[in-house]
Amino acid sequence: MKRKDFLKIGLGTLGAATIASSCVPEDNQGYTESNGAPNVISNRKYRWKLVTTWPPKFPVLGEIADLYAKWINEMSGGRIEIKVYGGGEFVPALEAFDAVSSGSADIGCGGPYYWVGKSPAAQFFASVPFGMNAQQSAAWLISGGGMELWREVYAKFNLVPFLGGNTGVQMGGWFNREINSIDDYKGLKMRMPGMAGKVIEKAGAAAMLTPGSEIYTNLERGVIDATEWVGPYHDYKMGFHKIAKYYYYPGWHEPGTNLEFFVNKKLYDSLPTDLQTIMDAASLKAHSWVLGEFEAKNGSYLEKILAESDVQLKAFPKEVLSKLREYTKETIEEAIANDPLSKKVYTSYNNFAKQSQKWSILTEKAFYNTVQPD
Numbered sequence: 001m002k003r004k005d006f007l008k009i010g011l012g013t014l015g016a017a018t019i020a021s022s023c024v025p026e027d028n029q030g031y032t033e034s035n036g037a038p039n040v041i042s043n044r045k046y047r048w049k050l051v052t053t054w055p056p057k058f059p060v061l062g063e064i065a066d067l068y069a070k071w072i073n074e075m076s077g078g079r080i081e082i083k084v085y086g087g088g089e090f091v092p093a094l095e096a097f098d099a100v101s102s103g104s105a106d107i108g109c110g111g112p113y114y115w116v117g118k119s120p121a122a123q124f125f126a127s128v129p130f131g132m133n134a135q136q137s138a139a140w141l142i143s144g145g146g147m148e149l150w151r152e153v154y155a156k157f158n159l160v161p162f163l164g165g166n167t168g169v170q171m172g173g174w175f176n177r178e179i180n181s182i183d184d185y186k187g188l189k190m191r192m193p194g195m196a197g198k199v200i201e202k203a204g205a206a207a208m209l210t211p212g213s214e215i216y217t218n219l220e221r222g223v224i225d226a227t228e229w230v231g232p233y234h235d236y237k238m239g240f241h242k243i244a245k246y247y248y249y250p251g252w253h254e255p256g257t258n259l260e261f262f263v264n265k266k267l268y269d270s271l272p273t274d275l276q277t278i279m280d281a282a283s284l285k286a287h288s289w290v291l292g293e294f295e296a297k298n299g300s301y302l303e304k305i306l307a308e309s310d311v312q313l314k315a316f317p318k319e320v321l322s323k324l325r326e327y328t329k330e331t332i333e334e335a336i337a338n339d340p341l342s343k344k345v346y347t348s349y350n351n352f353a354k355q356s357q358k359w360s361i362l363t364e365k366a367f368y369n370t371v372q373p374d
């Protein structure tokens with residue numbers, strides 16, 4: 001959508017709402033939601049562009065963009081039609097943020113850590129090494145003040161963020177060299193983006209930012225010795241079990257990565273309340289679907305990987321994890337030192353995490369210790 005058209009829609013909506021609200025019966029006039037938008041249903045039709053950072057039809061992550069568009073269309077009784085573009089189809093994958101910010105697209109779908117170059121604080125809404133899992137970070141965002149901070153960070157870019165899925169605890173990655181001590185990271189070339197890339201560099205590794213489409217070839221040819229990705233379901237589709245010897249766990253670097261939708265803020269603010277609520281509801285439905293999809297399929301795909309290949313499943317040694325945890329603390333300190341907004345977001349994240357983790361030790365962890373699958 002061109003910026004001019006977008007402004008026209010925004011102004012048009014406000015105009016329509018003003019006229020309609022003056023027509024509602026006297027006893028209904030006080031019925032407005034907290035954002036002040038009158039809850040008046042009009043037949044106005046919206047046609048939006050949704051740009052994703054994923055290849056078209058990418059399993060789970062691309063599928064959810066299509067489902068989200070379908071659900072919003074159904075919930076709005078056809079008033080909103082969303083056309084979904086995979087990465088590179090309307091704009092290059094990593095230009096989705098700018099495209100929605102400027103209004104050339106209306107909605108984006110990606111992962112908050114992609115935008116660390118825009119605002120370093122964004123990464124804390126995705127995942128933090130040794131940080132919170134899917135359940136804990138959703139609690140922080142939904143009920144612990146996290147979402148207000150996320151909205152504050154994105155508002156500067158004329159965007160409104162929404163939860164759009166979580167991967168659950170990821171796997172530690174695919175290795176062609178064993179990790180028996182922290183020294184085994186020395187000289188290891190591993191695909192590891194984001195903050196965790198800096199962590200393994202402290203251990204002497206070379207963190208590579210290999211794009212998803214090139215990982216398989218690079219691992220096969222020895223350009224990299226190891227890679228992280230997601231978990232058994234998605235990793236199986238990438239085929240890593242055919243070319244790697246060891247599959248390590250746990251994914252200390254991404255204990256539960258949130259995915260996102262982001263909507264042009266001027267557009268969102270111009271919507272009538274019912275459509276805003278539909279968008280809020282569609283994001284939570286999408287969030288649940290993505291987490292459910294990963295959790296439902298990871299177990300069976302792990303069995304498939306082990307049955308169809310010679311891959312050895314291995315746990316990172318305790319000493320390695322505790323050293324990586326130390327390096328993580330240093331990395332976070334460095335990340336927040338020069339950016340007050342990152343410091344503010346991380347302080348909220350960390351305070352919530354500390355309390356939540358104490359509770360989880362008595363509940364989730366204690367319960368998991370009793371679990372014994374037959």
Ligand code: CA
Pocket residue numbers: 170228229230254
């Ligand atoms: Ca990952």
